[in-house]
Amino acid sequence: MALKTINPTSTKAWKKLEAHFKDIKDAKIKDWFTKNPNRASQFTVKWEDFYVDYSKNRISDKTIELLLELADEVDLRDATTKYFEGDIINTTEGREVLHTALRNPETAKVIVDGKNIMPEIYQVKNKIKNFSNQIINGDLKSYTEQRFTDVVNIGIGGSDLGPAMVVDSLAFYSNHLKTHFISNVDGDHVNEVIKNLNPETTLFVIVSKTFTTQETLSNANTIREWFLKNAPQKAVAKHFVAVSTNIEKVKAFGIDETNIFPMWNWVGGRFSLWSAVGLSISLSIGFENFDKLLSGAHKMDEHFKREPFAKNIPVITALLSIWYNNFFKAESEAIIPYSQYLNQFVTYLQQGVMESNGKSIDRNGDKVNCQTGTIIWGEPGTNSQHAFFQLIHQGTKLIPAEFIGFAKPLYNNNEHQDKLMSNFFAQTEALMNGKPKNEVINELKTQGYSEEEIIKLTPFKVFQGNKPTTTILINKLTPESLGKLIAMYEHKIFVQGIIWNIFSYDQFGVELGKQLANNILEEISTKTSFNNHDKSTLNLLKHYKDLTK
Numbered sequence: 001m002a003l004k005t006i007n008p009t010s011t012k013a014w015k016k017l018e019a020h021f022k023d024i025k026d027a028k029i030k031d032w033f034t035k036n037p038n039r040a041s042q043f044t045v046k047w048e049d050f051y052v053d054y055s056k057n058r059i060s061d062k063t064i065e066l067l068l069e070l071a072d073e074v075d076l077r078d079a080t081t082k083y084f085e086g087d088i089i090n091t092t093e094g095r096e097v098l099h100t101a102l103r104n105p106e107t108a109k110v111i112v113d114g115k116n117i118m119p120e121i122y123q124v125k126n127k128i129k130n131f132s133n134q135i136i137n138g139d140l141k142s143y144t145e146q147r148f149t150d151v152v153n154i155g156i157g158g159s160d161l162g163p164a165m166v167v168d169s170l171a172f173y174s175n176h177l178k179t180h181f182i183s184n185v186d187g188d189h190v191n192e193v194i195k196n197l198n199p200e201t202t203l204f205v206i207v208s209k210t211f212t213t214q215e216t217l218s219n220a221n222t223i224r225e226w227f228l229k230n231a232p233q234k235a236v237a238k239h240f241v242a243v244s245t246n247i248e249k250v251k252a253f254g255i256d257e258t259n260i261f262p263m264w265n266w267v268g269g270r271f272s273l274w275s276a277v278g279l280s281i282s283l284s285i286g287f288e289n290f291d292k293l294l295s296g297a298h299k300m301d302e303h304f305k306r307e308p309f310a311k312n313i314p315v316i317t318a319l320l321s322i323w324y325n326n327f328f329k330a331e332s333e334a335i336i337p338y339s340q341y342l343n344q345f346v347t348y349l350q351q352g353v354m355e356s357n358g359k360s361i362d363r364n365g366d367k368v369n370c371q372t373g374t375i376i377w378g379e380p381g382t383n384s385q386h387a388f389f390q391l392i393h394q395g396t397k398l399i400p401a402e403f404i405g406f407a408k409p410l411y412n413n414n415e416h417q418d419k420l421m422s423n424f425f426a427q428t429e430a431l432m433n434g435k436p437k438n439e440v441i442n443e444l445k446t447q448g449y450s451e452e453e454i455i456k457l458t459p460f461k462v463f464q465g466n467k468p469t470t471t472i473l474i475n476k477l478t479p480e481s482l483g484k485l486i487a488m489y490e491h492k493i494f495v496q497g498i499i500w501n502i503f504s505y506d507q508f509g510v511e512l513g514k515q516l517a518n519n520i521l522e523e524i525s526t527k528t529s530f531n532n533h534d535k536s537t538l539n540l541l542k543h544y545k546d547l548t549k
C-alpha cells in the first residue's frame, strides 16, 4: 500500500508547535535545568550500549509532547510498518525500500513479488563470506600465484561512500589487506591510487548498482587497461569482481559470471553497504565483523520498529531536527564525532540525508510549503574545535549539533581518551551555558586587566550560550555499535521524509547535470562547435578549448 499523503503543516500539531515556538523561542535551556532537576534523565534514552542525552536542547516537556503528536498525526507508525514490510514506498521509482531486510536473521520472511527474499539474501551473504575468507586466508590467489595484498573498490556515491566510511571507521579491526577507493572520474584520482599498486597482488571490486555510471565504468576501463599491460587476458577473471543488479552489463564488461555478486532494485544505492556493496568491508575486516555490523543495524531496526516514539532514538533525533529546521528555521546541522576513525562519517551521511530529503515536491505532487532536507556538515572533534567551532559558539547562526562519542578507546590509551572526552563534554556544556558578562568581567579582573581594557574586551568575550546539542555516547566503537549508529541515521532520514510528506528514496535531482555533461562531452570530444549553451557556459567552454588545444 502507498504511503499516506498528509501535509504536516495542515496538522493540528503543527499549528500548536507554531504557537508553542513563539512562547519558548527565547527560553534558556539552563533555566529549564534549574526548574526541573530531573530534566537530564527525563530527556535521555538508554538503549543497549547507547546513551542519548537530548536534554541540552531548546525544548520543554510540551515541545516533545507536540512533536510526538505530529508524528502520530502523520501516521508515522503506519509508514514504518510499510517500510519494513516491503510496500512500494519508493513510489516514483516503483520500488520497495528494503535495505533493512539485508540485516534480518535468516529465519525472517520478507515478501517481494510474492516471494520470500531472505533465501536469496543469504545466498549472496554466503558468497560474500566464502569469497572474503578465501581471499583473506590466501586460498584464492592472484594470477601469479601470490596472496592478494590490496583491494581496490571502484564505485561512486552509495557504491563508494558507505564501504569507504566503514572500512575507515573500523580500521582497528582490519586484516593485512590494504583497501583503496577510487570514485572520482578525475583521472588524477585513479592514477594516484594505482601508481603505488602491484597489479599482480591487487583485487579490483567494481561496484555499480546500474553498471552504467560514467565515473565507475571509466575508472574500471582505465584500470583494466593498466592491469592488462603486463597480465594476460585470462588473469582478469582472478582479479576483477563486480557487484551489480545489471548482470548482463557486467558480463559484457568481461567479468566472469562466478565473480558477480548480485544486488537488487529494492536496495537504494545510499543504503546499500549492507548488501554485496559491502564486499570490500568484508574483505577488509573479515566476514564475521561484517556480519556483526549487520546485526548491530538489525538491533537498531528492532528498536526503531518496536520502541514507543517517546523512547525511540531515530524518532526523537528526527523530531528534534524538524523542530530546529521548521520552527527555529536553522539553516544547517552539525554532526561532530569525537573519534578520528569516524573521519568520513559525515561525508557518508551527507549522501543519505541530502540525496534522500533534498526534495521540494510532496507526495501529492505539489510544491511543499515548508522547509525540507537538512544541510548537515561536520568533522571529528577535537580538530573541528580548532576550525569552525568559533562560529557555532559566537556566530549569528543557530547550528544544532549532534555530538557522538565512544567511552572506551581502542588502544587503551586512557590518558588521551580522557583528554578527548573532556573536550567532548566541555563543548556541549559551553555551548549551552555560554559565558555571561559578569563572569567575563570577573575573569578579566583576576587576570589583572585595567578597568578600561575590561570595558573594551568584555563584549568580545561573552558567549551567549543556549546553543542546542544532543549527545550520543556509545560504550565502544565496534562493528556492532557502528552498525547501530548508521541504522539510526537511516531511520532518522526515513522519519523526516515521512513527516515532510516527500519521497525520500528517489534522486532525480542528480540527472540533469549528468545529461548536460554528456552533451558537453560529446561536443568536446568530437571537436564540433558548442551548441545551445548560455553565454557564460559558452565562453567557459571556448576558454577550456583554447587552454587544452
Ligand code: F6P
Residues within 6 Å of the ligand: 156, 157, 158, 159, 207, 208, 209, 210, 211, 212, 213, 216, 269, 270, 355, 507, 510
Ligand atoms: O548520485 C546518484 C546515484 O544514483 C546514487 O544514488 C548512487 O549511489 C550512485 O549514483 C552510484 O550509482 P551506481 O551504483 O548505479 O553506479
